[in-house]
Amino acid sequence: MGEEEPRKNGSERKNTYAVACSIIGSIISILMGYDTGVMSGAMLFIKEDLKTNDTQVQVLAGILNVCALVGSLTAGRVSDWVGRRRTISLAACIFLAGSVLMGLSPNFATLLTGRCVAGVGVGYALMIAPVYAAEIASAEIRGSLTSLPEICISFGILIGYVANYFLAKLPLVYGWRTMLGLGALPSAVLAVGVLAMPESPRWLVMQGRPEEALLVLRKVCNTAAEADVRLADIENAAGYAEGNAPAPGSGGRGVFKEMFLHPTPPVRRILVAAFGIHFFQHLSGIEAVVLYSPRIFKAAGIATRNEILAATIGVGVTKTVFIMTAILLVDRVGRRPLYLSSLAGIIASLSCLGLGLTVIERSAPHHAARWAVALAITTVFTFVASFSIGVGPITWAYSSEVYPLRLRAQGASVGVAINRIMNAGISMTFVTLYKAITIGGAFFLFAGLAVVAAVFFYFCCPETQGRPLEEIEEVFSQGWRSRRRQNAPPLSVELPEPDSKARP
Numbered sequence: 128m129g130e131e132e133p134r135k136n137g138s139e140r141k142n143t144y145a146v147a148c149s150i151i152g153s154i155i156s157i158l159m160g161y162d163t164g165v166m167s168g169a170m171l172f173i174k175e176d177l178k179t180n181d182t183q184v185q186v187l188a189g190i191l192n193v194c195a196l197v198g199s200l201t202a203g204r205v206s207d208w209v210g211r212r213r214t215i216s217l218a219a220c221i222f223l224a225g226s227v228l229m230g231l232s233p234n235f236a237t238l239l240t241g242r243c244v245a246g247v248g249v250g251y252a253l254m255i256a257p258v259y260a261a262e263i264a265s266a267e268i269r270g271s272l273t274s275l276p277e278i279c280i281s282f283g284i285l286i287g288y289v290a291n292y293f294l295a296k297l298p299l300v301y302g303w304r305t306m307l308g309l310g311a312l313p314s315a316v317l318a319v320g321v322l323a324m325p326e327s328p329r330w331l332v333m334q335g336r337p338e339e340a341l342l343v344l345r346k347v348c349n350t351a352a353e354a355d356v357r358l359a360d361i362e363n364a365a366g367y368a369e370g371n372a373p374a375p376g377s378g379g380r381g382v383f384k385e386m387f388l389h390p391t392p393p394v395r396r397i398l399v400a401a402f403g404i405h406f407f408q409h410l411s412g413i414e415a416v417v418l419y420s421p422r423i424f425k426a427a428g429i430a431t432r433n434e435i436l437a438a439t440i441g442v443g444v445t446k447t448v449f450i451m452t453a454i455l456l457v458d459r460v461g462r463r464p465l466y467l468s469s470l471a472g473i474i475a476s477l478s479c480l481g482l483g484l485t486v487i488e489r490s491a492p493h494h495a496a497r498w499a500v501a502l503a504i505t506t507v508f509t510f511v512a513s514f515s516i517g518v519g520p521i522t523w524a525y526s527s528e529v530y531p532l533r534l535r536a537q538g539a540s541v542g543v544a545i546n547r548i549m550n551a552g553i554s555m556t557f558v559t560l561y562k563a564i565t566i567g568g569a570f571f572l573f574a575g576l577a578v579v580a581a582v583f584f585y586f587c588c589p590e591t592q593g594r595p596l597e598e599i600e601e602v603f604s605q606g607w608r609s610r611r612r613q614n615a616p617p618l619s620v621e622l623p624e625p626d627s628k629a630r631p
Contacts, residue, residue: 145347148324149260149272154317155215155252156276158222158310160283161290162191162245164443165306167421168291168436172303177235181558189555190239191246195547198250203540205251207382211259211327211536216318218251223314230308241307252276254543257527258536262327263347265357266595270457273527274520278450281515285443292436329532329596332361357595364532364597382537394531396603398538400588401526405542407580408522409549411473412573413514415557416442416507424504438504445508449515461592462521463584469517470581476510477574485567518580522546528591531600 170184179187198221206214225248228241256276264272287306294306325347328340337358344354386398420442421435429435457465483503487495530538561569589602 145264145268146272148263148347149275151321151324152211152215152259152263153256153275153279154313155218155222155321156256156279157283157286158219158314158317159249159252160280160285161287161310162222162226162249162283162307163280164284164287165290165310166191166287167439168288168295169303169306171421171432172295172299172306173238176299176303177238179235183235185555185558187235187239187242189551190242191249192547192551192554194243194246195250195253195550196544198247198252199254199540199543199547200250201540202251202254202543203382203537206255206258206330206536207333211255211262211330212321212324214251214255215259215321215324218248218255219314219318219321221245221248221251223311223318226308226310226314230304230311232304238307245310250543250547253523253546254536254539257523258539259327261524261527261596262329262535263325263343265348265353266593268458269528269596270462270524270592271454273524274450274454274457277515277520277523278447278454281443281446281450281519285440285447288436288440288443292433292440295432295436328358329361329365329535332358332365333532337362360595360597361532382534386534386538386541393600393603394534396587396606397529397531397600400603401529401538401542402545403583403587404522404526405546406549407576407583408518408546409553410573410576410580411470411514411518412477412510412553412570412577413519414550414553415569415573416510420507424507429504442507442511445511446515446519449512450520453516453520456516457521457524458592461590462525463588463590465517466521466525466584466588467517467581469513469519469521470577470584472513472516473510473518474574474577474581476506476513477570477577480506480510481567481570481574483567484570485565488565488567525588525591528596529599529603532596 166188170187173179173187174184198218202214202218205217209217222245225241225243225245228244229238230241232238232241253276256279257273260272260275261269290306290309294302296302297305325343326339328343328347331337331340331343340361341354341358344357345351348354348357386394390398420439424435424438429438453465479502483499483501483506486499487503490496490499526542527535527539557569560572564572591599591602594602
């Protein structure tokens with residue numbers, strides 16, 4: 128008994144260290160979330176101060192994600208070159224520059240430039256935070272830790288909503304600039320503070336530095352023996368056992384060729400699953416709801432600016448609470464049950480939201496049926512809750528853990544690029560879309576696309592819960608039909624025993 132208690136305390140201490148490292152690495156996502164959340168309210172004041180039109184508002188909303196493509200497509204190669212930790216610091220520096228430009232912008236052109244710079248930082252943050260968490264965590268808590276960037280994004284969005292509410296009381300010329308410029312403060316702190324974190328042990332192994340990797344693993348593992356086992360698994364995945372260890376400083380050369388020109392069948396299935404889950408995340412309509420929630424609430428009958436901003440704070444609180452719930456469940460329930468249940472809630476919520484908004488739109492101004500107004504407002508919250516408990520966090524957790532070690536950083540980069548393209552497409556076209564097919568019709572369309580996403584995930588994305596990163600490639604060694612046959616219970620036929628008393 129006396130020996131078990133210290134071992135238990137040591138386990139808790141080291142797991143806490145791994146959690147702390149993942150939290151610090153995920154703080155970069157708070158900055159991204161803040162920028163998204165604060166912009167949804169700031170656009171109301173920017174439009175009034177700078178006299179922007181709907182097209183400029185759509186461009187301002189979506190340009191962040193267009194520029195995130197630049198960040199996401201370069202972040203993988205940069206992180207393979209300089210390391211995961213320095214890449215997080217670089218992302219914070221880029222956010223710092225973008226926040227300063229937006230906070231001091233005298234006109235729309237400067238504001239758009241600052242938004243573009245921040246967009247590059249978004250691309251880096253979305254790629255590096257879940258990859259760092261996946262590579263520092265053990266299999267037992269990896270799902271929770273790789274979901275941390277999503278809770279940080281949500282927390283940042285909530286802070287942005289709260290900042291909108293309180294800073295709206297400032298004079299118009301200062302209010303929105305203060306909202307956007309505040310992101311510079313935590314960016315500066317993070318850019319320096321992140322250098323105190325340990326480097327990813329898997330990156331160290333890829334650089335031919337296994338001794339340093341072992342030192343990190345002994346800090347984040349429960350026992351020294353577990354650290355030795357994990358190091359051996361990582362070295363095997365990196366090719367040390369076959370004598371194919373990567374050359375130090377190679378910077379991940381040849382990865383794109385392996386992914387897209389000569390992929391093995393397992394790698395091909397991994398790419399379909401990882402890229403597909405990013406493709407469908409924003410087709411659920413989450414960006415439309417988060418970024419344009421003030422317009423949705425206005426269409427639902429919430430009129431004053433303070434009421435709209437207060438309602439958006441409620442959306443942020445709902446998102447944060449349900450992502451925290453997902454973090455508690457993902458390593459217990461599994462990725463597939465949470466994701467598919469989440470999509471079921473999304474489909475139901477979007478269908479009801481489309482119905483409510485259609486009734487409101489066809490009613491006389493301020494004379495819509497009360498049930499329709501209540502339905503529209505309620506289903507905004509149920510939609511956000513459904514998204515946040517599954518599709519939101521699991522997209523990042525799943526896509527960061529399925530890649531083989533040699534492909535992880537640059538594969539994650541391409542996945543983030545796809546995610547940003549879809550995000551930008553929704554952000555920049557939603558206003559045009561709902562004017563063309565009505566706001567209710569737009570959400571009916573998103574509901575239909577969520578059905579397609581459910582079919583895709585069911586057939587193409589196997590469960591990864593509890594498996595070490597080095598074993599996940601094996602999960603994709605078989606297609607859906609082979610996995611189904613393998614998991615099917617064997618058919619047995621019981622033959623009647625011969626009756627010894629029966630006559631011949």
